[in-house]
Amino acid sequence: xxxxxxxxxxxxxxxxxxxxxxxxxxxxxxxxxxxxxxxxxxxxxxxxxxxxxxxxxxxxxxxxxxxxxxxxxxxxxxxxxxxxxxxxxxxxxxxxxxxxxxxxxxxxxxxxxxxxxxxxxxxxxxxxxxxxxxxxxxxxxxxxxxxxxxxxxxxxxxxxxxxxxxxxxxxxxxxxxxxxxx
Numbered sequence: 001x002x003x004x005x006x007x008x009x010x011x012x013x014x015x016x017x018x019x020x021x022x023x024x025x026x027x028x029x030x031x032x033x034x035x036x037x038x039x040x041x042x043x044x045x046x047x048x049x050x051x052x053x054x055x056x057x058x059x060x061x062x063x064x065x066x067x068x069x070x071x072x073x074x075x076x077x078x079x080x081x082x083x084x085x086x087x088x089x090x091x092x093x094x095x096x097x098x099x100x101x102x103x104x105x106x107x108x109x110x111x112x113x114x115x116x117x118x119x120x121x122x123x124x125x126x127x128x129x130x131x132x133x134x135x136x137x138x139x140x141x142x143x144x145x146x147x148x149x150x151x152x153x154x155x156x157x158x159x160x161x162x163x164x165x166x167x168x169x170x171x172x173x174x175x176x177x178x179x180x181x182x
Contacts, residue, residue: 028160086126090131091127
């Protein structure tokens with residue numbers, strides 16, 4: 001009877017150790033920016049994500065979703081910068097043209113300083129172009145980022161749904177515990 005009790009104890013200990021080895025993935029995963037994270041908020045490496053979600057979903061969805069999210073974010077920030085600088089160019093160019101041009105008695109445009117007026121006109125045109133390019137980048141970057149975010153959320157939701165009901169038996173800070181995760 002002692003051998004049987006010892007054997008059962010060893011088997012139970014091995015099961016506890018085996019369950020604790022997989023405990024870092026016992027909980028759900030979620031999206032954190034353009035990446036997936038565990039329940040503690042630690043960003044999962046690409047290798048960990050591949051092991052969790054499988055090669056097919058990793059190749060077909062996860063890699064593209066991360067690229068979409070990053071590209072969208074980059075386009076949004078570049079678009080905001082371009083739009084801001086472009087609007088500053090429009091304002092500065094308008095002020096330079098307005099300062100150096102006026103109409104004479106014959107309703108003709110006369111320039112006080114033609115070089116400053118030409119520089120202002122170039123700033124004005126460049127500002128319009130830069131603002132337009134920034135707006136296009138925003139128009140493309142926002143949907144791209146949203147689509148990438150939704151795809152990453154889908155990957156996390158799919159993993160969490162497939163995970164289903166799991167249990168964990170093992171050492172806890174207060175002793176030995178049994179956790180049922182669903």
